Amino acid sequence: MKSVIIGEIVLKNPIVLSPMAGISSLPFRIICNEMGAAYSPTELVSARSIRYNGVDKSFRYMRISPEEEGITAIQLFGSDPDDFKAAIETIMETPELKDVSIIDINMGCPVPKVVKTGSGSALMEDPVRASDIVKACKKTVAGLKRKVPVTVKTRTGFNAGDKGKPDFAKALADAGCDMICVHGRTRTQMYHGESSIEAIALMRDAVRDYDIPFFANGDICDVDSARKVFERTGCDGIMIGRAARGNPWIFEQIAAGLAGSEMPKYPDEQARKLMMIRELEGRLKYLPEDVAVREFRSVMPYYIKGLPGAARTKVELVSAVSFNEVKEIMGIV
Ligand SMILES: Cc1cc2nc3c(=O)[nH]c(=O)nc-3n(C[C@H](O)[C@H](O)[C@H](O)COP(=O)(O)O)c2cc1C
Structure with missing residues (x-):
């Protein structure tokens, strides 16, 4: 390149x-x-x-x-x-x-x-x-x-x-x-x-x-x-x-x-969930929690696309109001 x-x-x-x-x-x-x-x-x-x-x-x-x-x-x-x-x-x-x-x-x-x-x-x-x-x-x-x-x-x-x-x-x-x-x-x-x-x-x-x-x-x-x-x-x-x-x-x-170099391995389920949480944490640094979580609702489905149970998780995520709730839904403690 x-x-x-x-x-x-x-x-x-x-x-x-x-x-x-x-x-x-x-x-x-x-x-x-x-x-x-x-x-x-x-x-x-x-x-x-x-x-x-x-x-x-x-x-x-x-x-x-x-x-x-x-x-x-x-x-x-x-x-x-x-x-x-x-x-x-x-x-x-x-x-x-x-x-x-x-x-x-x-x-x-x-x-x-x-x-x-x-x-x-x-x-x-x-x-x-x-x-x-x-x-x-x-x-x-x-x-x-x-x-x-x-x-x-x-x-x-x-x-x-x-x-x-x-x-x-x-x-x-x-x-x-x-x-x-x-x-x-x-x-x-x-x-x-x-x-x-x-x-x-x-x-x-x-x-x-x-x-x-x-x-x-x-x-x-x-x-x-x-x-x-x-x-x-x-x-x-x-x-x-x-x-x-x-x-x-x-x-x-x-x-x-x-x-032309070897392609890095695509991230596993846990890595994708953690990246999602990291982005939300970043948003929380400058937005009130309810605003950050509400705005992030439209973004979260992209991180879990294709994962097992994604459809159900998505339904839960789009009504989440707090950071803890998002972490709980994602099984991240
Ligand atoms: C949700 C969304 C928001 C966008 N907002 C902007 C924007 O603020 N400024 C801009 O130049 N293009 C914006 N675009 C256009 C994208 O930058 C890009 O040109 C377009 O999606 C085509 O590229 P892609 O096929 O890789 O998505 C937006 C596209 C989407 C889907």
């Missing part, structure tokens, strides 16, 4: 956790990086909200720990370049956030609430605005003492018929973006249907002459699918989303598989 450099940040391997709202908690990101992910961005956070409300309201989604994570990345969404400028300035003035390594811009979110404000995937239909956002971010980070790369995560199109948006990728690169990641679905597809490797490849080819890494994303769930995406798109790196839920081991598996 060749090493990938984003701005001046050297990645230990080309495999990154894809940002996921509700999933990309700080403890989960720490675990994924420990398991081999080069870095793990936060979920999307509103640039406008940071501009007008400060960081308090969204702090829990932006919480980073450079000591425990290594490379850190905060993902922002919005549609106004000035919001991004103000948000980055605020982040850089916040002691707990100012050391963030990478600022990532969301240009792929398909959710109506986000799209109707001209943010997320809507930006694919407005390349001039998208470029202005990248330029505003780049200008803002240029004023900092250290180099902070600005990356973009987008899709292969907005409308059902779109089969890749090479001109959009070029516009982002021309605006000075330091890395582009493309999820091979259109906005219309949301998360359904297949992720198109061909459409990703088209966008990859469009920015081949620019000196920036290109990441591919969508439906990568094992070494074979990872290898296929690398071979057929010529991408420099990959992002893994859904297949990592409750399965942070996927990073060491794929890293080993791609490097």
Whole structure:
């Protein structure tokens, strides 16, 4: 595996956790990086909200720990370049956030609430605005003492018929973006249907002459699918989303598989349960117990998927209200 450099940040391997709202908690990101992910961005956070409300309201989604994570990345969404400028300035003035390594811009979110404000995937239909956002971010980070790369995560199109948006990728690169990641679905597809490797490849080819890494994303769930995406798109790196839920081991598996070394053994039942408890313990450090457990209800089933009695355990877990109750259900004392 060749090493990938984003701005001046050297990645230990080309495999990154894809940002996921509700999933990309700080403890989960720490675990994924420990398991081999080069870095793990936060979920999307509103640039406008940071501009007008400060960081308090969204702090829990932006919480980073450079000591425990290594490379850190905060993902922002919005549609106004000035919001991004103000948000980055605020982040850089916040002691707990100012050391963030990478600022990532969301240009792929398909959710109506986000799209109707001209943010997320809507930006694919407005390349001039998208470029202005990248330029505003780049200008803002240029004023900092250290180099902070600005990356973009987008899709292969907005409308059902779109089969890749090479001109959009070029516009982002021309605006000075330091890395582009493309999820091979259109906005219309949301998360359904297949992720198109061909459409990703088209966008990859469009920015081949620019000196920036290109990441591919969508439906990568094992070494074979990872290898296929690398071979057929010529991408420099990959992002893994859904297949990592409750399965942070996927990073060491794929890293080993791609490097041609022996794959680590898949964890046994006890190891999976303990990892789940570890993530919940991490969430308990910054959330009240009832909130942490309630929010974790949607995550826990991923950790026990396929285990004997998983269906019954899942029913018990989704009504759990305390940490002790979760441990009891899992048979962990
Ligand atoms: C529950 C969920 C939340 C997501 N939240 C975000 C997000 O906050 N920012 C983002 O860029 N993409 C988000 N995505 C998209 C993923 O990062 C990824 O692009 C998509 O799931 C395709 O990759 P995969 O097939 O590996 O899951 C989300 C996806 C899911 C399933």
